[in-house]
Amino acid sequence: MxxxxxxxxxxxxxxxxxxxxxxxxxxAETDILRSVLTNQLDKIFHYPEPAAESFVHEVARIHNLQPQNVLAGNGATELFYLIAHAFEGCKTILPTPSFAEYEDACTLYHHQQVFVPLKDFESQSGDLMFICNPNNPNGHIWDREEIEHILQQYPEMTLVVDESFIDFAPTAQPCEPLLADYPNLLIVHSMTKNYAIPGLRLGYLLGHATLIERIRRFTHPWSVNALAIELGKFLLRNGKYLLxxxxxxxxxxxxxxxxxxxxxxxxxxxxxxxxxxxxxxxxxxxxxxxxxxxxxxxxxxxxxxxxxxxxxxxxxxxxxxxxxxxxxxxxxxxxxxx
Structure with missing residues (x-):
């Protein structure tokens, strides 16, 4: 779309x-963001890190994970397309209504898509499933227990939980505590909504090392620019009060x-x-x-x-x-x- x-x-x-x-x-406190970007402006005269390595290490540190559990992206949307590419041709469950890019990415990579209405939702088996928590566009909150039930019920299905708006929903529970027990879980984080930097494009993916490596094979070098890398590291270290x-x-x-x-x-x-x-x-x-x-x-x-x-x-x-x-x-x- x-x-x-x-x-x-x-x-x-x-x-x-x-x-x-x-x-x-x-x-958002835009003056602080402008100041950080201004101080890092000379970075544009050099190539960025091919896979945003220093940003990935900072994400891993913040979430108490290893770098092999993290993949950086040019916003969350790039990550959705990378996931769809890695699972090309599979059967994918998509609750509706929800963010259209899941469907668009799956269409591009020839997925067999099964649409399940959010109203009276009942999970189904597949190879892949996307959910948005809180859901865009209606703000529906998925209980962590509900998400864990899907992971348990379908251990062969990879569940992608998009938490792009979780900092706007105090009752939504992050799924990060489930990562240790469920190798079929992927969590997408966007940094563009909560920190008001949509024009810069920055996000990251958390998951089991085997899943992350499967998706990493479809990445391109330098997809995250140098300014996004530097501002992302600053926000991870200092940005909590900016949320x-x-x-x-x-x-x-x-x-x-x-x-x-x-x-x-x-x-x-x-x-x-x-x-x-x-x-x-x-x-x-x-x-x-x-x-x-x-x-x-x-x-x-x-x-x-x-x-x-x-x-x-x-x-x-x-x-x-x-x-x-x-x-x-x-x-x-x-x-x-x-």
Whole structure:
């Protein structure tokens, strides 16, 4: 889905005043990030490490693992494609709705895909399975016990747990404690959402050495650039205080949801994180364009998520001022005749 994701601000010729379409942490300490990058700028005059070795060693140290248990990637998305390549042609279980890149990567590498609705979910056997915790786009939280049950029930199936948004969901339990007991587990971490560096592209994969080596064979040299390597190491060592303040964020989300649900024609869906789906009587493809043109507000049209339709959109919780901008704009929308 090269052009299907929500944050298409890059192709808008309208001044976007409030971007609800991206799940990236909106209130990051960007001055600190700029300072680190400025101090490392001379690194661009040399080739980066072929496999981001120093970053991999730092990840291993932070997670109390060995470097052979870690693989660095140009964002989490590269890792999804590497995994799909390593398992080319296999049978893959994909809960829906969920992040579209799992399906796209598996399609590229000719997987036999089985789609299982998240509602009333029942796991199935396969060679590979992707889950997102918390899930994008609806913020569903997978219990660690539920994940462990899948690992136990299907020991021959590799389970990929994408924890890209786990720093936005205080009730979500990381799966790292399961790594020691389950060689069929892979965990994907993104550093672009929680630290607000999506333009830099950085992520990493944790797993059993045998699985990591299977995937490593499909990597390319220098996929992680030198600035991403240096900033990644800085954030692993010093960035804990830069992570989202989830307590404050989710309190604001509760007020945001309450105000939105009071608008006729709009109903928010339960979510365990700062972003959530909204069901509406409107056609969200049209609604998105109206909000952008008339108010400079960008939402995520969710109609291209498998399992959803043109009556769903996704928003992230922003500042109180920007949340109110969206609430007031939606109040001005006439309820369509259906």
């Amino acid at each position: 090269l052009n299907g994701h929500g944050d298409d601000i890059y192709k808008s010729n309208i001044n976007v005043k409030a971007n609800f379409s991206t799940n990236v942490w909106y209130d 989202p303040d989830t307590e404050r964020l989710l309190k604001r989300k509760a007020h945001f949801v309450q105000a939105l649900d009071e608008i006729p024609g709009f109903t928010s869906l339960e979510s365990g994180t700062s972003f959530f789906l909204v069901h509406t009587l409107h056609d969200t493809r049209v609604l998105k364009q109206q909000l952008l043109k008339n108010f400079g507000i960008l939402i995520r049209d969710a109609s291209n998520f498998r399992g959803l339709n043109e009556h769903y959109f996704r928003v992230n919780t922003l500042s109180e001022e920007k949340n109110n901008m969206l609430i007031n704009a939606l109040k001005s929308m006439p309820i369509p005749d259906l």
